[in-house]
Amino acid sequence: MKMPEKQAPAPPKPANGSEAIIRIEGIDKTYVLSAENIVHALRGVHLSIDQGSYVAIMGPSGSGKSTMLNILGCLDRPTSGSYWLGGENVATMPDDELSEARGKKIGFIFQSYNLIAQLTVIENIQVPLFYQGVDLAASQGRCVELAKLVGLGDRMDHRPAQLSGGQQQRVAIARSLVNDPIMILADEPTGNLDSRTGTEVLEMIGQLNAHGKTIVLVTHDDKVAARAHRVIHMKDGLIDREVINRPVPHAPK
Amino acid sequence: MVGFKLISSVKLGIKSLLLHKLRSSLTMLGIIFGVCSVIAMLAIGEGASYEAQEAIKKLGSNNIIIRSLKPAEESRQSGNVGRTFLLDYGLKYSDGSRLASTIPGVARVLPMRIIRESVRFDQNEVPCQVIGTLPYYKEIVGVDILRGRFLTEMDELYQENVCVLTLGLASRLFPYQDPLKMSIKVGSSYYRVVGMVREKNTVEQRTQSGKLSGEPLDNNIYIPLSTSRSRFGEILTRMSAGSFQMEKIELHQITVQMKDTSAVEAADPQIRTLLKHFHTRNDYELIVPLELLRQARQTQRIFNIVLGSIAAISLLVGGIGIMNIMLATVTERTREIGVRRALGAKKRDITAQFLVETVVLSVGGGLVGVIIGVITPIAVTHLSGMKTIVTLSSVLLAFGISGAIGIIFGLYPANAAAQLDPIEALRHE
Numbered sequence: 001m002k003m004p005e006k007q008a009p010a011p012p013k014p015a016n017g018s019e020a021i022i023r024i025e026g027i028d029k030t031y032v033l034s035a036e037n038i039v040h041a042l043r044g045v046h047l048s049i050d051q052g053s054y055v056a057i058m059g060p061s062g063s064g065k066s067t068m069l070n071i072l073g074c075l076d077r078p079t080s081g082s083y084w085l086g087g088e089n090v091a092t093m094p095d096d097e098l099s100e101a102r103g104k105k106i107g108f109i110f111q112s113y114n115l116i117a118q119l120t121v122i123e124n125i126q127v128p129l130f131y132q133g134v135d136l137a138a139s140q141g142r143c144v145e146l147a148k149l150v151g152l153g154d155r156m157d158h159r160p161a162q163l164s165g166g167q168q169q170r171v172a173i174a175r176s177l178v179n180d181p182i183m184i185l186a187d188e189p190t191g192n193l194d195s196r197t198g199t200e201v202l203e204m205i206g207q208l209n210a211h212g213k214t215i216v217l218v219t220h221d222d223k224v225a226a227r228a229h230r231v232i233h234m235k236d237g238l239i240d241r242e243v244i245n246r247p248v249p250h251a252p253k
Numbered sequence: 254m255v256g257f258k259l260i261s262s263v264k265l266g267i268k269s270l271l272l273h274k275l276r277s278s279l280t281m282l283g284i285i286f287g288v289c290s291v292i293a294m295l296a297i298g299e300g301a302s303y304e305a306q307e308a309i310k311k312l313g314s315n316n317i318i319i320r321s322l323k324p325a326e327e328s329r330q331s332g333n334v335g336r337t338f339l340l341d342y343g344l345k346y347s348d349g350s351r352l353a354s355t356i357p358g359v360a361r362v363l364p365m366r367i368i369r370e371s372v373r374f375d376q377n378e379v380p381c382q383v384i385g386t387l388p389y390y391k392e393i394v395g396v397d398i399l400r401g402r403f404l405t406e407m408d409e410l411y412q413e414n415v416c417v418l419t420l421g422l423a424s425r426l427f428p429y430q431d432p433l434k435m436s437i438k439v440g441s442s443y444y445r446v447v448g449m450v451r452e453k454n455t456v457e458q459r460t461q462s463g464k465l466s467g468e469p470l471d472n473n474i475y476i477p478l479s480t481s482r483s484r485f486g487e488i489l490t491r492m493s494a495g496s497f498q499m500e501k502i503e504l505h506q507i508t509v510q511m512k513d514t515s516a517v518e519a520a521d522p523q524i525r526t527l528l529k530h531f532h533t534r535n536d537y538e539l540i541v542p543l544e545l546l547r548q549a550r551q552t553q554r555i556f557n558i559v560l561g562s563i564a565a566i567s568l569l570v571g572g573i574g575i576m577n578i579m580l581a582t583v584t585e586r587t588r589e590i591g592v593r594r595a596l597g598a599k600k601r602d603i604t605a606q607f608l609v610e611t612v613v614l615s616v617g618g619g620l621v622g623v624i625i626g627v628i629t630p631i632a633v634t635h636l637s638g639m640k641t642i643v644t645l646s647s648v649l650l651a652f653g654i655s656g657a658i659g660i661i662f663g664l665y666p667a668n669a670a671a672q673l674d675p676i677e678a679l680r681h682e
Contacts, residue, residue, distance in 0.1 A: 075675050096599045103597015114592040118272050131597040
């Protein structure tokens with residue numbers, strides 16, 4: 001495994017008093033395709049995201065947006081730099097710990113829902129808990145509650161194939177919440193939905209944020225991005241510019 | 254927690270397999286046939302060798318049997334029509350006493366004269382074997398006395414004209430009367446029937462030379478050895494197709510009973526050496542039931558290995574089938590693997606998931622195979638009358654192999670699944 005050049009120090013407390021739950025410091029990601037062909041997907045990105053904020057990441061293809069998403073989601077490790085997620089530097093974690101970090105700290109919402117076909121709604125919601133080794137019987141109540149929260153209380157025994165796209169995405173939202181993550185990472189959550197159901201899903205995500213969840217959303221739709229507190233535009237592996245739509249409400253808890 | 258995870262994994266595995274019922278059951282077929290054939294083949298092999306071993310055991314594992322044998326070159330000559338030969342061959346009385354006195358570990362030596370003759374009573378004439386022997390025949394060979402008594406020392410001493418009949422012969426000769434105390438005619442003399450017996454091990458009947466089983470005879474008359482010697486004489490004349498043939502045989506068979514089975518092994522070469530010294534021609538054969546038993550077991554082992562490997566190959570093929578399907582499944586479910594990895598599954602969780610599915614397939618197939626494998630030998634026995642023995646060890650072996658195959662052939666696909674890059678897997682269409 002390739003180690004970063006130096007171990008980053010513990011993240012300094014930000015001056016403004018709010019909790020920077022996510023801190024990315026000088027992250028590089030290079031893909032060595034061959035000796036001559038080296039792609040620099042990220043070139044020393046700095047980013048910090050406060051607890052309870054709603055951040056949208058935008059950018060054209062090839063801007064490093066997807067790579068950023070993979071690193072934020074702990075699916076990939078940066079070539080160098082550090083990534084502090086809830087007090088831990090996940091940039092240098094071995095694969096197993098990275099899996100655990102994903103399972104405990106991140107809730108994923110995908111463009112194509114990515115529910116597991118052979119499982120029912122309630123079982124799909126339980127999947128992250130299964131890999132945490134949580135007793136599924138004991139957490140059944142919580143999963144039912146989440147299913148009701150996303151409005152699928154009457155369809156808990158349905159399989160994904162029996163649900164509409166909007167319903168599937170709502171199951172995915174419930175699934176992303178089940179492990180009580182630090183951050184919900186949504187990758188084009190409305191990309192496969194019509195505008196009405198898309199709006200419903202966005203409303204739901206907005207409500208989650210209103211209840212204090214930190215949301216990072218990747219999109220190329222300006223309307224979707226408009227719902228976020230901050231919009232980060234990426235270009236050529238760097239943060240090009242940042243737009244603050246509205247301030248992050250303080251101390252949501 | 255591990256137990257809970259395992260149970261959930263097994264449930265999940267079964268659920269995934271049930272999604273493709275036809276595919277799963279076809280995959281299981283390979284294992285089912287493999288396990289079934291292992292059990293059935295071993296059962297048939299075991300049954301066949303059991304019968305052979307039982308037949309040999311009846312000869313008595315403590316005994317060494319020496320039989321007179323017509324030398325090959327003499328029998329060719331005797332084929333010449335119109336010529337009369339006196340064939341002098343076979344075991345002598347002196348052989349018996351020499352064996353008793355020189356071979357260590359000998360308990361008793363039982364001489365026998367076996368003469369084919371017809372026995373008559375009233376209008377009935379039945380071909381039979383007249384066995385001239387000593388009273389302790391009944392202990393060494395083993396007979397049940399049904400009525401009357403067996404031969405005694407006194408009969409032997411006074412060359413009494415008494416005889417003991419086997420049950421089968423008695424019923425043929427005396428359909429209506431009670432045979433006890435009747436007189437029957439054998440050759441030119443009359444004998445009084447003093448008892449009726451049944452041989453414990455009918456296999457022990459006089460067999461043809463070189464074979465273990467001969468005619469299933471229950472046609473024996475037992476007379477004292479001394480009587481046989483004086484009434485029939487040493488020279489036996491046989492008429493056949495215009496020529497007659499004279500044979501001088503003193504004893505037809507000597508059964509040497511050893512004190513224990515360990516003495517048998519030592520005595521075998523000693524007896525051979527002794528007989529070789531006094532017999533210029535090869536006019537006898539030695540049958541050592543213990544040795545035969547050992548050979549039969551050896552043969553059975555080879556038989557089992559051959560049958561077992563054929564069956565094992567079919568299990569192997571079944572395993573390869575499973576591996577093939579699992580590899581296809583991994584490709585098909587790449588995206589699911591990506592999702593699971595994103596949701597916190599470690600590499601070993603993915604390995605475990607696919608390994609469990611493979612093991613569920615193979616163990617499920619193994620269970621069905623065991624059931625069919627136990628039924629098949631029963632059906633074979635029922636249809637062909639062949640003896641089959643299903644041993645617990647063969648069932649455990651077959652089942653164990655099927656489980657092992659699940660793990661061995663499941664490891665590669667499961668590992669391939671775990672090594673998938675989650676990002677690539679998530680992008681997979």
